Amino acid sequence: MTGIVMFVVALLMLILGFPVAFTFAGVALAFGVWSEGMELFAFVPYRIQSIMQNTILMAIPLFIFMGVVLQKTRLAEQLLESMAQLFGRVSGGIAISTILVGALLAASTGVVGASVVAMGLISLPCMLKYNYDKQLACGTICASGTLGQIIPPSIILIILGDVLGLPVGDLFKAAMAPGLLLIALYIGYILFVTLKDPERAPPMPVVDEPKLTMIRKALTAIIPPLALIAVVLGSIFTGIATPTESSALGGVGALLLALAYRQFSFSMLWQSAKETVTVTAMVFAILLGATAFSMSFSYTGGDMLLEEWLLDLPGEKWGFLILTMLVILILGFFIDFVEISFIIVPVLAPIAEALGISMVWFAILIAMNLQTSFLTPPFGFSLFYLKGVAPPQVRTVDIYRGVLPFIAIQMAVVLALLVRPGWFGL
Amino acid sequence: MMPFILLLDTLLKKITQLCGILAVVAMIGLLFNVFYDVVMRYAFNDVSIGMQELEWHLFACVFLLGTPYAMQQDGHVRVDIFYERWSDQVKALVNLLGAMLFIFPFVILVTMYGSDFAYEAYDIGEGSGDPGGLPHRWIIKSLIPLSFALMGLAGLGMITQALRVLIGKEPYPKQQREHLS
Numbered sequence: 001m002t003g004i005v006m007f008v009v010a011l012l013m014l015i016l017g018f019p020v021a022f023t024f025a026g027v028a029l030a031f032g033v034w035s036e037g038m039e040l041f042a043f044v045p046y047r048i049q050s051i052m053q054n055t056i057l058m059a060i061p062l063f064i065f066m067g068v069v070l071q072k073t074r075l076a077e078q079l080l081e082s083m084a085q086l087f088g089r090v091s092g093g094i095a096i097s098t099i100l101v102g103a104l105l106a107a108s109t110g111v112v113g114a115s116v117v118a119m120g121l122i123s124l125p126c127m128l129k130y131n132y133d134k135q136l137a138c139g140t141i142c143a144s145g146t147l148g149q150i151i152p153p154s155i156i157l158i159i160l161g162d163v164l165g166l167p168v169g170d171l172f173k174a175a176m177a178p179g180l181l182l183i184a185l186y187i188g189y190i191l192f193v194t195l196k197d198p199e200r201a202p203p204m205p206v207v208d209e210p211k212l213t214m215i216r217k218a219l220t221a222i223i224p225p226l227a228l229i230a231v232v233l234g235s236i237f238t239g240i241a242t243p244t245e246s247s248a249l250g251g252v253g254a255l256l257l258a259l260a261y262r263q264f265s266f267s268m269l270w271q272s273a274k275e276t277v278t279v280t281a282m283v284f285a286i287l288l289g290a291t292a293f294s295m296s297f298s299y300t301g302g303d304m305l306l307e308e309w310l311l312d313l314p315g316e317k318w319g320f321l322i323l324t325m326l327v328i329l330i331l332g333f334f335i336d337f338v339e340i341s342f343i344i345v346p347v348l349a350p351i352a353e354a355l356g357i358s359m360v361w362f363a364i365l366i367a368m369n370l371q372t373s374f375l376t377p378p379f380g381f382s383l384f385y386l387k388g389v390a391p392p393q394v395r396t397v398d399i400y401r402g403v404l405p406f407i408a409i410q411m412a413v414v415l416a417l418l419v420r421p422g423w424f425g426l
Numbered sequence: 427m428m429p430f431i432l433l434l435d436t437l438l439k440k441i442t443q444l445c446g447i448l449a450v451v452a453m454i455g456l457l458f459n460v461f462y463d464v465v466m467r468y469a470f471n472d473v474s475i476g477m478q479e480l481e482w483h484l485f486a487c488v489f490l491l492g493t494p495y496a497m498q499q500d501g502h503v504r505v506d507i508f509y510e511r512w513s514d515q516v517k518a519l520v521n522l523l524g525a526m527l528f529i530f531p532f533v534i535l536v537t538m539y540g541s542d543f544a545y546e547a548y549d550i551g552e553g554s555g556d557p558g559g560l561p562h563r564w565i566i567k568s569l570i571p572l573s574f575a576l577m578g579l580a581g582l583g584m585i586t587q588a589l590r591v592l593i594g595k596e597p598y599p600k601q602q603r604e605h606l607s
Contacts, residue, residue: 014505015505015507015508016508016509016520016524017504017505017507017508017509017510017512017517017520018504018520018521018524018528019497019502019503019504019524020502020503020504020505021502021503022502022524022528022529022532023524023528025528025529025532026524026527026528026529026531026532027528029531029532029535030531038535041535041536041539042539042542044535044536044539044540045536045539045540045543045544045567045570045571046543048536048540048570049543049567049570051489052482052485052486052490052566053482054482055481055482057485058456058460058481058482058485061453061456061485061488061489062456062457062460065453065457240468241464241468244460245460245463245464247460248457248460248461248464249461249464251457251461252457252458252461269454270450270454273450273453273454273457274446274450276453277446277449277450277453277488277492277495277496278492278495278496278499278501279501280453280488280489280492281449281488281489281492281493281495281496281501281502282496282501282502282503283489284489284492284493285489285493285496285497285502286503288493292532335503335505336503338503339503
């Protein structure tokens with residue numbers, strides 16, 4: 001019972017706003033020492049050493065670095081502009097470009113905050129300038145930004161791979177189908193809206209550049225980053241390189257792209273590495289805290305008790321899946337996916353396994369579910385990010401209303417994934 | 427009292443910023459180290475155990491030295507539904523108590539056990555088990571207690587900053603974190 005009480009206390013303490021990593025560590029320490037004595041924590045250095053030697057987790061800073069560099073080369077701006085021009089007189093052209101660029105950006109960074117902020121800064125002013133409906137514009141940006149959760153190489157899939165003991169490449173592969181389906185449905189929705197009500201997404205005024213130059217401009221902006229991502233993912237999927245190896249290729253490739261686009265400088269390299277260090281530290285500090293936490297939790301018998309409860313749920317695996325998905329959805333409103341993956345998922349994993357649930361399927365469900373969670377008002381993270389960079393005439397309500405249709409799409413896909421995993425090859 | 431706090435605050439900031447610089451250097455090193463190993467392996471079919479072990483040594487430096495640095499930068503995730511709206515005084519109180527109750531016991535304990543852990547490696551002259559691997563394993567193992575001691579210093583820095591806000595009525599600097607989710 002101590003373990004369960006500790007869990008609840010830790011969650012309550014989080015609300016105070018002290019950094020999550022240390023809140024978990026501190027609470028775990030208090031309960032652990034009180035019930036088992038100090039020696040329990042003599043193992044912490046051994047656990048830390050295994051994190052140090054974990055080559056899968058090494059891919060995290062390298063992929064973050066790749067994303068940060070790509071962001072600093074201002075590729076996204078160029079991409080969005082030239083792509084939107086290609087759509088020319090098609091209604092909803094900028095919105096569709098936003099989804100596509102967002103997906104590409106998401107694939108390159110795997111970091112939701114970064115892509116929502118980037119798209120909010122680049123694409124929102126553009127859409128507002130051409131008299132897009134504010135709600136549609138906001139919904140599109142938030143939705144395309146959260147794609148980074150599911151489209152590989154997403155950080156969350158790397159973490160889940162480590163926590164669940166699954167090959168990261170398998171998770172990346174499994175995430176492709178639902179990710180692409182989401183992109184298709186988002187675009188389908190925008191087309192549907194523009195068909196019904198063209199006023200909500202008017203086409204851009206025609207530029208009198210010859211079509212050929214426009215296409216060439218668009219291609220020079222699209223092909224290099226697309227090629228980089230194709231190489232990175234391709235080398236993982238074909239099994240030529242491990243995710244960590246391809247993340248280093250991606251990082252160096254991103255630097256080469258920056259050179260090619262004349263955006264490279266040593267201060268840019270330094271700044272990118274510095275941002276990478278901060279984000280990496282944030283992820284791994286939580287892992288350190290979670291390490292202490294999970295030790296206390298299992299030594300005080302928390303996991304046994306939880307397992308007993310969850311195995312007793314009616315409906316066997318369905319009861320378990322529905323409950324855990326709901327819990328993760330709600331927790332996702334308040335805490336980051338890093339905490340959820342490092343603290344909550346390890347507790348659930350053995351139970352899922354005992355119930356005969358396919359682990360890859362479980363991982364993809366969790367990732368999709370968290371993505372939904374980050375999109376859902378009133379607490380979804382991506383909504384806050386967009387509000388943070390949106391011009392004042394965009395009200396919070398616009399953002400909330402705008403994401404609703406996208407949440408419906410998202411929920412539909414999660415449901416399909418839950419009920420008919422076969423459709424996605426899972 | 428106040429001048430002493432200010433001095434300590436500046437000193438602690440300098441130390442954690444040095445950690446940051448080292449972590450950034452390790453990050454750039456890690457990128458090229460892994461890249462070099464990949465190229466050597468696929469292009470020249472040549473694997474160096476030492477270089478491959480260096481990868482995780484650098485990786486460890488990135489997150490173990492990055493963590494105290496991120497603490498100083500206020501880069502760690504907070505659940506900020508309420509925190510964001512609180513006055514600077516309340517924020518200072520949260521950070522003051524949090525550092526004392528959550529950070530100090532944790533880092534002291536791990537620094538203590540981590541020192542034993544590193545000393546043991548030194549004592550038995552532990553090196554890599556693989557031929558061509560890196561010797562002197564105790565150096566990288568010492569990074570664990572070192573990192574936690576530095577986290578302790580960064581925690582102390584949180585306290586001095588909180589005191590500056592509480593006593594000196596200074597405003598809290600704006601959070602400059604890069605958010606992941």
